[in-house]
Structures are given as structure tokens and as C-alpha cells.
Amino acid sequence: MDNMQEYHLIIKCLKEIYSGKNLKEVILKVDDNKYRNKIKNHCYQILKNYYSIKFILTRLLKKIPNQDVYLILQMGIYEITYSVKPPYAIVNDLVNLTKKYNGKYKNLVNAVLQNYLRKKDLLKQELIDYKVGANLSNWLSDKIIEYYPNKYEQIFNALNADVKITLRVNKRKTNIEKYIEVLEDNEIEYKVLNNVIILEKENNIINIPFFADGYVSIQDSAAQYISDILAKYSIQPKRILDACAAPGGKTCLLLENYDLDLTALDNSQNRLDKIKENLNRLDLNCKCILADAASKDWWDYNKFDFILADVPCSAIGTIKKNPDIRVNRLETDISKFVGLQRKIVVNLFDMLETNGYMLYVTCSILKDENEDNIKWFSNNIVGFELITDIQILPDLYNDGLYYALIRKLSK
Ligand SMILES: C[S@@+](CC[C@H](N)C(=O)[O-])C[C@H]1O[C@@H](n2cnc3c(N)ncnc32)[C@H](O)[C@@H]1O
Numbered sequence: 240m241d242n243m244q245e246y247h248l249i250i251k252c253l254k255e256i257y258s259g260k261n262l263k264e265v266i267l268k269v270d271d272n273k274y275r276n277k278i279k280n281h282c283y284q285i286l287k288n289y290y291s292i293k294f295i296l297t298r299l300l301k302k303i304p305n306q307d308v309y310l311i312l313q314m315g316i317y318e319i320t321y322s323v324k325p326p327y328a329i330v331n332d333l334v335n336l337t338k339k340y341n342g343k344y345k346n347l348v349n350a351v352l353q354n355y356l357r358k359k360d361l362l363k364q365e366l367i368d369y370k371v372g373a374n375l376s377n378w379l380s381d382k383i384i385e386y387y388p389n390k391y392e393q394i395f396n397a398l399n400a401d402v403k404i405t406l407r408v409n410k411r412k413t414n415i416e417k418y419i420e421v422l423e424d425n426e427i428e429y430k431v432l433n434n435v436i437i438l439e440k441e442n443n444i445i446n447i448p449f450f451a452d453g454y455v456s457i458q459d460s461a462a463q464y465i466s467d468i469l470a471k472y473s474i475q476p477k478r479i480l481d482a483c484a485a486p487g488g489k490t491c492l493l494l495e496n497y498d499l500d501l502t503a504l505d506n507s508q509n510r511l512d513k514i515k516e517n518l519n520r521l522d523l524n525c526k527c528i529l530a531d532a533a534s535k536d537w538w539d540y541n542k543f544d545f546i547l548a549d550v551p552c553s554a555i556g557t558i559k560k561n562p563d564i565r566v567n568r569l570e571t572d573i574s575k576f577v578g579l580q581r582k583i584v585v586n587l588f589d590m591l592e593t594n595g596y597m598l599y600v601t602c603s604i605l606k607d608e609n610e611d612n613i614k615w616f617s618n619n620i621v622g623f624e625l626i627t628d629i630q631i632l633p634d635l636y637n638d639g640l641y642y643a644l645i646r647k648l649s650k
Contacts, residue, residue: 245278246336250310252282257306261563262286276443285317286562287399290374292316295362299351307340308348315352319359326356374399378570379555386606390632394604397633398558405636406436406447407458409495409521418455421448433467435460437636453521458488459557461637464629465489465547465598466496468644472626474596476545481525482532482587483549485510487517489600493547494523501525502543504532533582535589542592550580552601552608556631556639573607580612581619588620591647596626599643604632609641622648 248269255265266279285292292313296303303309311333318329330352337348355362366372373380373395384391408418415434422429425448428439437460444450444457469476476497481490484503494501503525505511511529518524530537532548553576558564584599591597599616601608609630617623626644633639 242332243336243339245274245281246311246314246332247339248274248278249281249285249314250307252278253285253310253313254306256282256286256563257566259567261561261567263561281314281317283562284321285313286566288317288321288374289313289562289566290376291366291371294366294369294371295355296351298362298365299354299358304344304347305341308337308344311337311340311348312351315348316355319352319355330356372399375558375565376568379565379568382570382605386604387632393634394632394639397635397639400559400635402442402560403636404438404442404444404447404457405460405463406438406455407463407492407495408436408455409453409491411495411522412452413449413454418449421454432636433460435463435636451520456488456491456517456521458492459560459638459640461556461631461633461640462488462602463492464631464640464642465492465600468598468627468642472596472644474545476596478541478543479545479547480504480543480587480590481547481549482583483551484527484547485514487514489547489549490514490525491517491521491523494518494525495521499525503527504530504537506531533579533586535586538590542595543590544592544595546587546591546595546597547600548584548587548597549600550583552576552580552603553605554602556602556604556633556641559633560638573605576603577607577612580608581615584612584616585620588623588647593622593647593649595647597645597647599641599645601641602638603641604630604639609643613643616645622650624648 252265256262262282266275269275269278295316296312315329315333318324319326330349334345334349337345383394387394408415415431427441430437430439447455477500479493479499479501481501481503483505484490485505485507487503490503493499503514508529511527514527528537553568553573554561554564603609613625613628617625624646626646628643631640
């Protein structure tokens with residue numbers, strides 16, 4: 240694949256992402272395995288730096304050109320700022336690329352990129368002065384500042400940190416000590432924090448030893464916190480409903496640690512297939528049902544003693560791994576998620592035994608989806624008792640997740 244083909248593919252992927260798709264699903268459609276990672280990284284970096292790039296382009300353009308040309312300019316600003324390729328080669332390649340899309344814009348692309356080369360340092364300072372460096376939409380950075388007046392800078396840094404692979408060891412096949420020996424034999428740098436293995440440099444799943452054999456899974460360390468909660472409150476679940484289960488990270492964690500009668504539910508067939516893939520790889524088993532957690536259509540009226548409600552949410556806490564959220568998540572989405580979360584929890588609460596536990600989880604750091612929802616549940620659901628809640632903020636090693644442990648009291 241030559242440079243031009245790569246650029247074409249990046250433009251194609253970015254167009255799909257800007258139309259609302261996520262990076263992970265778009266990248267899977269790139270046929271060429273060998274280049275998929277490279278194209279993914281390029282798109283990832285452009286999305287990660289989207290607001291800085293956009294800011295720079297508003298300083299260099301009188302008006303926004305058509306989408307293809309605007310994307311070419313985004314790639315140019317990104318490459319000139321962050322890549323090691325010589326600037327003259329970048330400008331040359333991108334002017335040639337413009338000719339293939341719409342020749343009449345080649346002079347514009349050349350002029351804008353040359354102008355950027357001249358003003359780079361000045362614009363870098365402006366990014367600092369105008370606090371664009373967090374690379375978030377205005378509504379989102381305002382909300383984070385409002386909710387975390389003393390911690391927002393730390394959150395911004397965490398959301399912009401490099402992604403590190405974190406592993407969960409499958410205790411049915413191995414243990415941390417033995418798996419660490421394997422990493423050492425393979426000269427893979429790691430650190431262990433709170434029973435989670437963090438790979439310091441490795442970022443390709445293909446190089447993770449015994450991954451295909453089900454010895455380990457990739458799972459964020461905050462997502463593994465569910466084990467700590469169950470242990471701390473001495474909860475020994477038996478009949479579990481994992482109501483929004485795909486791709487099955489927490490489902491598999493539970494099955495690796497407890498002997499369970501577990502039902503995993505998800506309303507997306509594609510995503511339910513991912514749970515099955517994970518179960519197969521890890522040699523685990525449970526019932527998988529395609530169904531809506533906000534409905535009772537699928538239920539046999541046998542109650543559960545533990546319900547995991549890892550509800551659909553804005554996923555703001557995972558922006559580091561899902562940079563498309565920076566661009567595609569709208570402020571108006573939040574109230575839609577809140578409405579769905581309430582509908583799901585109200586419905587699931589009927590399926591819980593008296594004295595049974597529900598663990599409400601989001602990968603959001605917005606109070607709307609977390610503390611505010613808990614207040615709403617306790618005012619609107621009979622028998623609802625909050626045992627504890629914790630907001631894990633994103634940091635260098637983990638995503639931001641919220642957990643609320645709830646018990647069902649007799650009415
Ligand atoms: C945050 S993810 C769950 C992550 C999963 N628990 C894990 O640890 O890997 C939320 C899931 O809810 C599913 N979902 C969204 N709306 C749903 C609904 N109404 N009923 C059931 N599942 C739903 C989505 O398809 C998505 O897979």
C-alpha cells in the first residue's frame with residue numbers, strides 16, 4: 240500500500256466516524272490487516288487532537304472548504320505537528336492527494352500548510368492561551384470543570400494520556416505470579432497495580448502471550464473493580480443477571496471467579512456474538528439472550544439474587560480509548576442516556592429478590608448519569624437502598640467508572 244492509498248483510507252474512515260460511527264467498528268472494515276493498525280493510529284491521533292487541529296484551522300482559513308479538503312488539511316496539521324516525516328514531504332504528498340479529490344483546491348492546501356509551518360510556534364502558544372489543549376468540546380469541558388472544580392486538570396490530563404493495555408488473568412487457567420513469569424520470559428515490560436497487570440510498552444494484542452488460549456483478557460483496571468466490591472461486602476452471588484453484558488468483560492470476570500448460574504443479556508446481536516467469542520476463548524459458559532433490559536418479554540419470572548446493570552451511557556470516562564466520543568457525543572445525548580438508564584433500572588429492580596443486590600455501573604464521570612440517577616432511584620423505586628457508591632476518576636492507568644451497590648429491601 241502506498242502513501243496515497245493510506246491517505247485515502249484515513250479519509251474514508253474519518254468520514255464515517257464524523258458521521259457518527261465509532262473508530263473500533265470503522266477500523267474493522269479496513270481489509271488490509273497489515274495496515275489496519277497504522278490507519279487506526281493515524282485516525283486515533285487526529286480524533287484525539289481534533290479540537291486543537293480545528294482551532295488551528297480556524298486561524299488559517301477564511302472559510303471551511305468542502306469535507307474532503309478539510310480532512311486533508313486536518314491530516315496535514317496533525318502530521319506537521321506530531322509526525323517525524325519531513326514537512327516538505329507532507330505538504331507535497333497532501334497537495335498531490337488534493338489533486339486526486341479536487342484539483343482546484345491544491346493551491347489552497349499548499350498555502351494553508353505553508354502558512355502553518357511559518358506560524359506553528361505562535362499557534363502552539365495560542366492553544367495554551369485559549370486552553371484548547373484538553374481537546375474536548377466546550378459543553379463537556381465546562382461540565383467537567385463544574386463537577387470537579389479541584390480535579391478537572393488531573394481529569395483532562397488523564398483523558399489525554401497514552402492508552403496502556405491492562406490485563407485480567409483468568410484464574411481458572413493461571414494466576415498472576417505464573418503469568419508474570421511468562422511476560423518476563425517474553426521480555427514484556429509490565430507493572431502490577433491492585434491485581435491488574437499493566438503493560439508499559441506493548442500495545443498490540445497479537446504479542447500478548449497465551450491470549451488466544453484464554454489465559455488473559457484485556458480489561459480496564461477500573462472495570463475489574465467489581466471484584467473488590469463483591470469481596471468487600473462479602474457478596475457471594477449465585478443466580479446472576481448481567482443485564483447489559485456485551486462484550487462480556489464483566490460477565491467473564493464473574494465466571495472466572497465464581498461458580499454461577501449467569502444469564503447475560505444484550506440488545507445487540509453483534510455485541511452478543513462478542514460475548515460468545517470471549518466465553519469460547521476463555522473456556523467459560525453462560526446463557527446468552529438477545530433482549531431489551533428495559534422489558535420483561537424474555538423473563539421466566541425466576542428472580543435473581545444479583546443483578547449487574549452496566550447500563551448504556553455516555554462513556555465519557557473512556558474517552559482516552561474511544562476518541563470518537565470527543566467528536567460525536569452531544570450534550571443532548573446525556574438526557575437520553577439518563578432516561579434509558581432509569582427505564583432499565585426500574586424494570587430490572589422487579590427481577591431482583593428481596594435482600595438481593597444490584598450493582599449499577601456506568602463508564603461516565605458525569606453526575607447526571609451517576610449520583611443524580613441514584614437520587615432519582617431512591618425517590619422513585621420502592622425498596623431501594625444504596626449501600627455504597629464510588630466514582631473512580633480516570634487516571635494514567637484506568638478509565639473513569641461509577642459503581643453503586645444497591646440492596647432491595649422488603650416493601
Ligand atoms: C457499557 S456496555 C456493557 C459493558 C459490559 N458489561 C462489559 O463489562 O464488557 C453497555 C451494553 O448495553 C447494551 N445495551 C444498550 N441498550 C440496551 C438495552 N435496552 N437492553 C440490553 N442491553 C442494552 C449495549 O449493546 C452494550 O453492549
